[in-house]
Amino acid sequence: MEFALFCTRMNVVILLLALCSPCKFIQSPMEFGPLNFLKTSSRASVDFGRISFKTPSAVLRPESSGDISHLLSFLSASSSSKVTVAARGAGHSIHGQAQAQDGIVIEMDSLPSSIDIHKEKNGSWTDYLYLSIGGTLSNGGISGQTFKHGPQISNVLQLDVVTGKGELVTCSPTKNSELFNAVLGGLGQFGIITRARILLQDAPEKVKWVRAFYDDFQTFMADQELLVSMPEKVDYVEGFIVLNEQSLHSSSIAFPANLHNLIPHLQSAPPSKLHYCLEFAIHEYSYTNVEQVVEEISKKLSYMPAQMYSVEVSYFDFLNRVRLEEMSLRERNMWEVPHPWLNMFVPKHGITEFKDLLLETIPAENFEGPVLIYPLLRDKWDTNTSAVLPESDTGEKVVYVVGVLRSANPATCSTKCLNEILHSHEHFAQSAAEERIGALQYLAHHPSPAHWRRHFGRRWDLFAARKARFDPLCVLSPGQGIFSRASRHQSIED
Ligand SMILES: Cc1cc2nc3c(=O)[nH]c(=O)nc-3n(C[C@H](O)[C@H](O)[C@H](O)COP(=O)(O)OP(=O)(O)OC[C@H]3O[C@@H](n4cnc5c(N)ncnc54)[C@H](O)[C@@H]3O)c2cc1C
Structure with a gap:
């Protein structure tokens, strides 16, 4: 187990060396063993909007939330790194929100999916179904049913989240509730959702x-x-x-x-x-x-x-x-x-x-x-x-x-x-x-952090405090353009 972890960390080190190297020597995902990195993937630099095209240095196709946790733990422990990470769900953003220029894009569709149905009632759909749960929960998830059941983010019972610091946390309205609330509608700023327990409803015929x-x-x-x-x-x-x-x-x-x-x-x-x-x-x-x-x-x-x-x-x-x-x-x-x-x-x-x-x-x-x-x-x-x-x-x-x-x-x-x-x-x-x-x-897009402050208004201080707590180096979701990546010396926690 420890050996596997060591190997995984070594792979990340190699990857980071690769990111810093002008030669970009990552050639095949096989070279990186258990962490399945690709040099790049054309879809990671494009989204539904076809307006923004930012090229990452590497793409991670994780096999478990542990892979995501190892990557983010490593990045937050490294003193000089400025690498950013964006989770990409289905890439249905308009303005590159799931992209990371010269950073790492995590393609969330590689995580094994399993659906576990419990008898719960309520539930809210989006108009279009080919979106990811993580992507819609990071925004809101609305449709013609929202007047009745609320947005998708009002219909979540529990989440598994890897924070910007690499901690793997299970959260709910009563357990680690600050993280739970931060992540819902959080524009990918506080953590990466790897599992969600959401309310469903009985389907009429x-x-x-x-x-x-x-x-x-x-x-x-x-x-x-x-x-x-x-x-x-x-x-x-x-x-x-x-x-x-x-x-x-x-x-x-x-x-x-x-x-x-x-x-x-x-x-x-x-x-x-x-x-x-x-x-x-x-x-x-x-x-x-x-x-x-x-x-x-x-x-x-x-x-x-x-x-x-x-x-x-x-x-x-x-x-x-x-x-x-x-x-x-x-x-x-x-x-x-x-x-x-x-x-x-x-x-x-x-x-x-x-x-x-x-x-x-x-x-x-x-x-x-x-x-x-x-x-x-x-x-x-x-x-x-x-x-x-x-x-x-x-x-x-x-x-x-x-x-x-x-x-x-x-x-x-x-x-x-x-x-x-x-x-x-x-x-x-x-x-x-x-x-x-x-x-x-x-699904906001703003030209500067100052516009984002105005967007959040009275809620800005809470948003920034949550960022300082869960992703103090501002590693996550750079494509939103809200915070700039800090090194460990400049952490916004301080
Ligand atoms: C055709 C179409 C129809 C749509 N219909 C609706 C609708 O009816 N209702 C509605 O509310 N919205 C709708 N949307 C908007 C959609 O909900 C958002 O664009 C949503 O982000 C798409 O999910 P995605 O998986 O494609 O996100 P992506 O574009 O992949 O990512 C969006 C943001 O979420 C972050 N993110 C992605 N996955 C995760 C994760 N697992 N954990 C944390 N952060 C993550 C990304 O880093 C990025 O910042 C629609 C969009 C399209 C293109």
Whole structure:
């Protein structure tokens, strides 16, 4: 055992020598024995965003959390090292958050996975399932079920975490709770999650999935808020802005209803008249009369006449709906393209102004991708975690999430055009963050540590104190751009 550990440490030493060597003599993973290092891997320097491409010096494919612990323990014991480490889940970040320039990327998918089901109820999914649990728990994990069950980070029972210092710790709301809370929504800053015990829910066989269309924003919002006030009846609430006919078609791949009644409205409407799609879903169990529930709910809604459509789909197809959109985009060569996405939490009092400002920023005619907009309820968020929502002094319960999920087609949008989009989003995000609207980025990307301080506001001191405690040398997740790597002499603990 000790020998194995010694060998492992030796391998790390060799790796570090390799990292410091201009010749970069790592040639094959075999040379590094039990710790499975690759010189590099093309996917470690790319992510879903295709905006940031940082090249690591090496990639670790761990076989156990012990491998991760050995690496981080070694780095924190080394006095002069400035090597950084980024865990990479599924690499679905937008701005290189899981990358590490000249550092080490840990590809978490190499850890053996096992699922152990206990009978628990609740649970919250993301819209897209091909993300890693560690990656979504590092952010929040939200969807149309969040109003009912809270984000994924509110549905965690226990975690195994390797801290930035290399300690392997099991934590929960009652055991090592400071680390548990730090890591949830912690942007990978405090530790690497290697195991998670999360709440699940009984899967219904089918889902009644309903879409209703609006041409008035206030009515659309009022109906969304009505739906989230009925968690005993409704299981999912989302919505999106119908910017153009194409955006409706691409958001409807998985929704097998004929929307022909709606198309004339989209075509004949003056360009200034936008439409909004509200969607909700009801789980079908043997004991639910969904038709009756839908009828009861629809009577309370104020959608455009004859503009409600409903379908019945299997629960699997419902959860997997974004995968169908992915397949369709892949067929059009529109999946592996740059994605200048912007996601923001918007306080209810600022949502109308936010929407107007957004529509001045994005071009409705040729916008590619959906613009999601739906309400969440603040009281479903655990305020002990590291995740932040916009502050509210007025006691507003509702906060909106707006996702500008834009694709930049390289055939029509050059690098210059992409940079212009990024610049306009940055400018827009800053304006929307100002006090009047008070919006805050989700899956945030900020140009400097000072912006990050502003992002966390009153929560910054706690965030920085947790960093000093669990990753004092700032080894972890450099791609977020929040802290700079320190050597042992400069530890932020001191
Ligand atoms: C198509 C698509 C759909 C999406 N849908 C949703 C959605 O419905 N709801 C939602 O909330 N989000 C959604 N997202 C955003 C997504 O949740 C985040 O991008 C998330 O980080 C992706 O997980 P990942 O495993 O790909 O993370 P990565 O990009 O691999 O990593 C993200 C960050 O987490 C850190 N990290 C990764 N693994 C770990 C770990 N095990 N321990 C500690 N830190 C770790 C990384 O270092 C990095 O800082 C979507 C993204 C895409 C591209």
